[in-house]
Amino acid sequence: MSIDIKSILSGLENEIADLAKTTFKNFASQATSDGKQLLASTKEDLTRWTQQLENKNITKADFETLLIGQKDLIQMSALTKAGVALSKIDEFKNNVFGLILNTLTGLI
Protein backbone atom coordinates (compact mmCIF):
# COMPACT_ATOMS: atom_id res chain seq x y z
CA MET A 1 0.00 0.00 0.00
CA SER A 2 1.49 3.35 -0.94
CA ILE A 3 0.93 6.31 1.31
CA ASP A 4 0.71 9.82 -0.07
CA ILE A 5 2.35 11.80 2.75
CA LYS A 6 2.00 15.08 0.84
CA SER A 7 -1.75 14.64 0.50
CA ILE A 8 -2.09 13.63 4.16
CA LEU A 9 -0.12 16.68 5.32
CA SER A 10 -2.10 18.96 3.04
CA GLY A 11 -5.37 17.51 4.36
CA LEU A 12 -4.18 18.00 7.93
CA GLU A 13 -3.18 21.58 7.17
CA ASN A 14 -6.68 22.35 5.90
CA GLU A 15 -8.32 20.67 8.88
CA ILE A 16 -6.11 22.63 11.31
CA ALA A 17 -6.96 25.89 9.54
CA ASP A 18 -10.69 25.09 9.83
CA LEU A 19 -10.23 24.19 13.48
CA ALA A 20 -8.50 27.53 14.15
CA LYS A 21 -11.32 29.41 12.44
CA THR A 22 -14.08 27.69 14.44
CA THR A 23 -12.15 27.85 17.76
CA PHE A 24 -11.22 31.53 17.66
CA LYS A 25 -13.92 33.16 15.53
CA ASN A 26 -16.64 33.06 18.20
CA PHE A 27 -14.14 34.01 20.89
CA ALA A 28 -12.96 37.13 19.06
CA SER A 29 -16.47 38.43 18.42
CA GLN A 30 -17.51 37.66 22.02
CA ALA A 31 -14.44 39.51 23.42
CA THR A 32 -15.16 42.56 21.25
CA SER A 33 -18.81 42.59 22.28
CA ASP A 34 -17.89 42.27 25.99
CA GLY A 35 -15.41 45.16 25.67
CA LYS A 36 -18.03 47.42 24.09
CA GLN A 37 -20.57 46.44 26.74
CA LEU A 38 -18.11 47.27 29.55
CA LEU A 39 -17.43 50.69 28.05
CA ALA A 40 -21.14 51.41 27.69
CA SER A 41 -21.91 50.28 31.25
CA THR A 42 -19.04 52.45 32.61
CA LYS A 43 -20.56 55.48 30.92
CA GLU A 44 -24.04 54.65 32.28
CA ASP A 45 -22.72 54.04 35.81
CA LEU A 46 -20.74 57.30 35.91
CA THR A 47 -23.73 59.31 34.71
CA ARG A 48 -26.04 57.69 37.27
CA TRP A 49 -23.59 58.05 40.21
CA THR A 50 -22.96 61.70 39.39
CA GLN A 51 -26.71 62.32 39.44
CA GLN A 52 -27.08 60.40 42.71
CA LEU A 53 -24.24 62.44 44.26
CA GLU A 54 -25.86 65.71 43.16
CA ASN A 55 -29.19 64.54 44.62
CA LYS A 56 -27.38 63.55 47.86
CA ASN A 57 -28.58 59.94 47.51
CA ILE A 58 -24.98 58.85 47.90
CA THR A 59 -22.05 60.53 49.69
CA LYS A 60 -18.76 61.63 48.14
CA ALA A 61 -17.11 58.64 49.89
CA ASP A 62 -19.67 56.30 48.28
CA PHE A 63 -19.00 57.89 44.90
CA GLU A 64 -15.25 57.38 45.29
CA THR A 65 -15.82 53.79 46.46
CA LEU A 66 -17.89 53.08 43.36
CA LEU A 67 -15.17 54.56 41.13
CA ILE A 68 -12.68 52.15 42.70
CA GLY A 69 -15.20 49.39 41.99
CA GLN A 70 -15.28 50.34 38.32
CA LYS A 71 -11.47 50.34 38.16
CA ASP A 72 -11.40 46.87 39.81
CA LEU A 73 -14.03 45.65 37.36
CA ILE A 74 -11.95 46.70 34.36
CA GLN A 75 -8.90 44.90 35.77
CA MET A 76 -10.87 41.77 36.63
CA SER A 77 -12.55 41.76 33.24
CA ALA A 78 -9.13 41.87 31.55
CA LEU A 79 -8.02 38.88 33.65
CA THR A 80 -11.15 36.97 32.64
CA LYS A 81 -10.55 37.69 28.94
CA ALA A 82 -6.90 36.61 29.24
CA GLY A 83 -7.88 33.39 31.03
CA VAL A 84 -10.57 32.45 28.54
CA ALA A 85 -8.14 33.15 25.67
CA LEU A 86 -5.53 30.85 27.23
CA SER A 87 -8.16 28.13 27.67
CA LYS A 88 -9.12 28.49 23.98
CA ILE A 89 -5.45 28.16 22.98
CA ASP A 90 -5.13 25.01 25.11
CA GLU A 91 -8.28 23.60 23.55
CA PHE A 92 -6.94 24.34 20.07
CA LYS A 93 -3.54 22.75 20.77
CA ASN A 94 -5.17 19.61 22.17
CA ASN A 95 -7.49 19.35 19.18
CA VAL A 96 -4.60 19.78 16.72
CA PHE A 97 -2.56 17.03 18.34
CA GLY A 98 -5.65 14.83 18.52
CA LEU A 99 -6.24 15.42 14.82
CA ILE A 100 -2.64 14.54 13.91
CA LEU A 101 -2.66 11.41 16.05
CA ASN A 102 -5.99 10.21 14.67
CA THR A 103 -4.85 10.76 11.08
CA LEU A 104 -1.57 8.93 11.60
CA THR A 105 -3.00 6.05 13.59
CA GLY A 106 -5.60 5.64 10.84
CA LEU A 107 -2.79 4.86 8.42
CA ILE A 108 -1.52 1.87 10.37
Place this chain on the structure above:
Amino acid sequence: MNKISKFKKSNIFLLLMVSFTMFTSCKSTIALYDQFAYTQATSLKVDMQNLAEESSTINYPDAKTDIDNLNVALQKAFEYASGLSKNSLSTTQYSILLADNGFYKTFLKTWQSQGKESTTAAHEISLKIGQLMDQVIALESGKNKPK
Protein backbone atom coordinates in the same frame (compact mmCIF):
# COMPACT_ATOMS: atom_id res chain seq x y z
CA MET B 1 8.81 -2.71 -2.72
CA ASN B 2 8.81 -4.38 0.70
CA LYS B 3 11.73 -2.16 1.72
CA ILE B 4 9.80 0.98 0.68
CA SER B 5 6.73 -0.15 2.64
CA LYS B 6 8.93 -0.79 5.68
CA PHE B 7 10.50 2.65 5.26
CA LYS B 8 7.08 4.33 5.11
CA LYS B 9 5.80 2.43 8.14
CA SER B 10 8.86 3.44 10.12
CA ASN B 11 8.29 7.05 9.03
CA ILE B 12 4.73 6.93 10.28
CA PHE B 13 5.91 5.37 13.52
CA LEU B 14 8.44 8.17 13.88
CA LEU B 15 5.76 10.80 13.21
CA LEU B 16 3.52 9.13 15.78
CA MET B 17 6.30 9.20 18.36
CA VAL B 18 7.00 12.87 17.62
CA SER B 19 3.31 13.71 17.89
CA PHE B 20 3.01 11.77 21.13
CA THR B 21 6.03 13.56 22.58
CA MET B 22 4.66 16.93 21.48
CA PHE B 23 1.24 16.07 22.90
CA THR B 24 2.54 14.98 26.29
CA SER B 25 4.98 17.88 26.52
CA CYS B 26 2.24 20.31 25.47
CA LYS B 27 0.85 20.89 28.94
CA SER B 28 -2.03 23.28 29.48
CA THR B 29 -1.17 26.94 29.99
CA ILE B 30 -4.01 27.56 32.43
CA ALA B 31 -5.74 25.50 35.12
CA LEU B 32 -8.72 23.40 34.15
CA TYR B 33 -12.25 24.15 35.36
CA ASP B 34 -12.71 23.40 39.04
CA GLN B 35 -16.26 22.69 40.28
CA PHE B 36 -15.41 23.59 43.90
CA ALA B 37 -13.90 26.95 42.87
CA TYR B 38 -17.02 27.69 40.80
CA THR B 39 -19.38 26.84 43.68
CA GLN B 40 -17.23 28.88 46.08
CA ALA B 41 -17.40 31.94 43.77
CA THR B 42 -21.18 31.75 43.22
CA SER B 43 -21.75 31.36 46.96
CA LEU B 44 -19.47 34.32 47.74
CA LYS B 45 -21.31 36.46 45.19
CA VAL B 46 -24.64 35.92 46.96
CA ASP B 47 -23.19 36.46 50.45
CA MET B 48 -21.29 39.62 49.47
CA GLN B 49 -24.31 41.13 47.72
CA ASN B 50 -26.49 40.38 50.76
CA LEU B 51 -23.91 42.04 53.01
CA ALA B 52 -23.89 45.14 50.81
CA GLU B 53 -27.70 45.37 50.95
CA GLU B 54 -27.49 44.88 54.74
CA SER B 55 -25.31 47.99 55.02
CA SER B 56 -28.36 50.26 54.62
CA THR B 57 -30.30 48.68 57.48
CA ILE B 58 -27.65 47.52 59.97
CA ASN B 59 -24.93 49.53 61.66
CA TYR B 60 -21.39 48.38 60.89
CA PRO B 61 -20.61 47.21 64.47
CA ASP B 62 -23.80 45.07 64.54
CA ALA B 63 -22.82 43.41 61.24
CA LYS B 64 -19.25 42.72 62.39
CA THR B 65 -19.80 38.94 62.77
CA ASP B 66 -21.23 38.67 59.23
CA ILE B 67 -18.37 40.80 57.90
CA ASP B 68 -15.72 38.70 59.65
CA ASN B 69 -17.27 35.45 58.42
CA LEU B 70 -17.38 36.73 54.88
CA ASN B 71 -13.79 37.96 55.03
CA VAL B 72 -12.68 34.51 56.17
CA ALA B 73 -14.65 32.88 53.32
CA LEU B 74 -13.03 35.27 50.84
CA GLN B 75 -9.58 34.51 52.26
CA LYS B 76 -10.29 30.77 51.96
CA ALA B 77 -11.30 31.20 48.32
CA PHE B 78 -8.05 33.09 47.66
CA GLU B 79 -6.01 30.34 49.34
CA TYR B 80 -7.83 27.63 47.39
CA ALA B 81 -7.28 29.47 44.08
CA SER B 82 -3.60 30.09 44.83
CA GLY B 83 -3.09 26.41 45.67
CA LEU B 84 -4.19 25.28 42.22
CA SER B 85 -1.50 24.91 39.58
CA LYS B 86 -1.44 27.52 36.76
CA ASN B 87 -4.24 29.44 38.39
CA SER B 88 -2.56 32.83 38.75
CA LEU B 89 -5.32 34.75 36.91
CA SER B 90 -8.08 33.60 39.27
CA THR B 91 -5.75 34.16 42.23
CA THR B 92 -5.08 37.72 41.05
CA GLN B 93 -8.84 38.34 40.82
CA TYR B 94 -9.22 37.33 44.48
CA SER B 95 -6.23 39.47 45.46
CA ILE B 96 -7.98 42.48 43.83
CA LEU B 97 -11.08 41.72 45.91
CA LEU B 98 -8.98 41.43 49.07
CA ALA B 99 -6.75 44.48 48.46
CA ASP B 100 -6.84 47.08 51.24
CA ASN B 101 -7.26 49.88 48.69
CA GLY B 102 -9.67 47.83 46.54
CA PHE B 103 -13.42 48.25 46.19
CA TYR B 104 -14.61 45.70 48.77
CA LYS B 105 -12.33 46.86 51.62
CA THR B 106 -13.01 50.52 50.75
CA PHE B 107 -16.74 49.81 50.96
CA LEU B 108 -16.28 48.29 54.44
CA LYS B 109 -14.27 51.35 55.57
CA THR B 110 -16.94 53.71 54.18
CA TRP B 111 -19.69 51.70 55.90
CA GLN B 112 -17.73 51.79 59.16
CA SER B 113 -17.11 55.55 58.99
CA GLN B 114 -20.69 56.39 57.99
CA GLY B 115 -22.40 53.91 60.34
CA LYS B 116 -24.89 52.95 57.64
CA GLU B 117 -25.06 53.31 53.88
CA SER B 118 -28.01 54.92 52.13
CA THR B 119 -30.39 52.54 50.34
CA THR B 120 -29.16 53.88 47.00
CA ALA B 121 -25.48 53.44 47.87
CA ALA B 122 -26.06 49.95 49.29
CA HIS B 123 -27.86 48.94 46.12
CA GLU B 124 -25.15 50.38 43.83
CA ILE B 125 -22.43 48.65 45.87
CA SER B 126 -24.34 45.37 45.73
CA LEU B 127 -24.62 45.68 41.93
CA LYS B 128 -20.89 46.36 41.58
CA ILE B 129 -19.98 43.41 43.83
CA GLY B 130 -22.20 41.23 41.65
CA GLN B 131 -20.37 42.39 38.51
CA LEU B 132 -16.97 41.77 40.11
CA MET B 133 -17.88 38.27 41.25
CA ASP B 134 -19.36 37.59 37.79
CA GLN B 135 -15.82 38.04 36.43
CA VAL B 136 -14.45 35.39 38.83
CA ILE B 137 -17.32 33.08 37.84
CA ALA B 138 -16.88 33.76 34.09
CA LEU B 139 -13.16 32.99 34.27
CA GLU B 140 -13.78 29.72 36.08
CA SER B 141 -16.59 28.62 33.75
CA GLY B 142 -14.50 29.63 30.71
CA LYS B 143 -11.77 27.14 31.60
CA ASN B 144 -11.64 23.82 29.78
CA LYS B 145 -13.45 20.99 31.51
CA PRO B 146 -11.31 18.07 32.71
CA LYS B 147 -11.74 14.96 30.50
